Amino acid sequence: MPSDITHSSFCNWIRFKHLVLIDTLARTRNMHATATRMNLSQPALSKMLRDLEEQFGFALFERLPRSMPPTELGEYVVRYAQGALADSQQFVDQVNRLRKGGHGSIRVGGIFAATAVVLPQAIAAIKARSPLLSIEVVEHSSDHLLAMMEQNKLDLMIGRFTEERFSQQFDFQALEPEPFSLVVNREHPLNQLECTPLEALGDWPWVLYPLGTPIRERLEQAFRVAGIATPADSIDTISMPMFLQLLQSGPMIAMLPRSMVAAQLASGQFRELQTPLHLAPLEYGIITRKDEPPTGSARDFVEILLDFARQRRAGEGGASD
Structure with missing residues (x-):
């Protein structure tokens, strides 16, 4: 039975080029196409993959006649590689913005009902405070947005849990019921x-x-x-x-x-x-990563969303008196 991989050894041998290889091969499922995209020879790429699999102690990709799909364990490694590359891209983008005098960015996902009213109000409020803040909004169904949250492609989302397992990964702060x-x-x-x-x-x-x-x-x-x-x-x-x-x-x-x-x-x-x-009615709310509270502009954005929700509830309560 192979010995466990330690975190220190993993940090010593893993490289971003390995993550790019894993991500690219998972997308193309073809060694030649991956080598072309990475500007490497196919023998060099094959050796890099063999060395990588030797370090992990298991095959990352199946060797089929016309395709190289990830193995079951390889799928898990692919998800890690894609998340790490997305994080690094965000870091590079943020550094470039800061060097040019920018003031950060937020990537927000929203279900269609949220993008109709809730998100535009909050965006207008935070842009009034921070005009140079860059905000990217992705509008989609909750299941698609949750997948993006798993891949670290969003800082937060407004939607609902579609499966019980997501409550173990993410925190949910209710905003309001949706009639x-x-x-x-x-x-x-x-x-x-x-x-x-x-x-x-x-x-x-x-x-x-x-x-x-x-x-x-x-x-x-x-x-x-x-x-x-x-x-x-x-x-x-x-x-x-x-x-x-x-x-x-x-x-x-x-x-x-x-x-x-x-x-x-x-x-x-x-x-x-x-x-x-x-x-x-079906309640929706703010979904963030568990044990990873939003910071900076993302935290301010969450507070604005919650404050607007409290105001709407107060207004509805006053209207019914």
């Missing part, structure tokens, strides 16, 4: 009904979030509680422009966060169906 609406275009025949019966919901095509996303699970839960089947005639997408285009183009139904369609509902472009279907 949902069933929406149709203004010409939809169901608009003629004061209240749409449950059985009528299955008679029309739907635009749905993909299976496995929290919003889709909430909709399916609502249908189960109501005792009716999830619509079979549906199109799955996470693209907000696609949601809007499909709703405008025909008699379709969509379940969407109310904040995302507030403007269309206010203008009369869309209508909200009144139904007995109970759509419970």
Whole structure:
């Protein structure tokens, strides 16, 4: 049985060129393509890979006739290499900005509902304090953003956990519950009904979030509680422009966060169906790495987000008095 790798020995022999090799070969799965991209000869690359595997004590990549996919243990090493390279890229970018008089950067991920209202407000507030702060915003579903968090490609995100395992890796600070609406275009025949019966919901095509996303699970839960089947005639997408285009183009139904369609509902472009279907709000919040609290501008950004959430809750409480 091979002896354990010690941290000190690992630090002594691992090099960034090794990480680049691992990352590039995992992407190309081809030695010739990897050697070309790294500007090395194929024999030199083969030797470097053999030496690396000897240090680890196991094969990182399979040797198949037409491909070199990572082994099971190799997949774990690939994830480390990609995360370390992403960190180093961020470091280099930050140093260059600081040398030019910049004031740091934040990489933020947000689900679509958050990018509609919450993120723009917080960005405007922190840019008023730090005009030269560079902010990169990635808009996507929670599962995609969580994968980016695992690879250190984001400093923080606003979304939800999609699997229980993420609660072991990341901290979650709730911002607010997100109410949902069933929406149709203004010409939809169901608009003629004061209240749409449950059985009528299955008679029309739907635009749905993909299976496995929290919003889709909430909709399916609502249908189960109501005792009716999830619509079979549906199109799955996470693209907000696609949601809007499909709703405008025909008699379709969509379940969407109310904040995302507030403007269309206010203008009369869309209508909200009144139904007995109970759509419970779904809470979203700030997700950061466990045991690695945000620092500098990222910490300030989190505080702004939490402060705005407290203000909104206070305003809603005052409005209900």
